[in-house]
Amino acid sequence: MACWFSFVKTIKIKEMLYKNFYSELGKLLYAVAKADGHISPREAKEIHRAVAEELVPQETATDEYGTDAAHFAEIEFEIMDETMADPEVAFDSFVMYVEEHKSAFDARLREITLKVARQVAESYRGVNRKEAKVLDKLQAELAKLN
Template identity: 35%
Template sequence: MLNSEKIGNEFYQNLGKLFYAVAMADNNVRPIEIKRLRKYVRQHWLDIDEVEDEFHTDAAYQIEIVFDWLNGEEKYSEEYFKEFKEFYKEHPEKFTEPIKKLVVETAESIAKSFAGKNRSEMLAIFKLKQLFNH
């Protein structure tokens, strides 16, 4: 696998961690949040680039795969936000302004999908926006 493909896969895997961290911020991932994530992946993330995973499927599906795996683990979200933050700092070139906008839009959509954004999810999104503005 080429290094750029490896980083492309890691990019989507880290987005899966971030979106899980947002959904799990209130210690509960709801089915509607998972449904909203899948909708965003299919409507927006599949068209971002041509990167494929080792099975020759669109690497954007890594967002869902990682999200589902973490959801099965039911661990705390803070650690995954931290991992996303580290990836972002190591590869800022992967996060163009349109990508940042779509990341925030996706996170906000997940957070709003169940009875509006709650305090914990709002804090996670605030931290994300803060990260992108530095």
């Protein structure tokens, strides 16, 4: 019986980590979109598209209601936008999460993170100087994991 409880507990911890990762990814995407001071409707639309087409198909974890864990990126992005959060604080939160979970950030996860962040930056009139700065910082942080 103790073995089964341990297995269930491990599953719960993994689900929590998935939720946390996607919440932090939502903060990162907010930081990219808000880098120039405002979020365009195209950037918001791109975040929703990226979650639906890039993240959801690759994710198998769901919450207790059957919601794909990748949707937590959208939820967190919307919360950050509604509360007018500081994009630098959002970026720093993502970086702290990366530092705390280095071993989980394999090449595939680093690649998809960069890809989605770039797609958001490119979605409205291409990548501007401030967005490029955020992307460069992100790439530098992820490169430290190699």
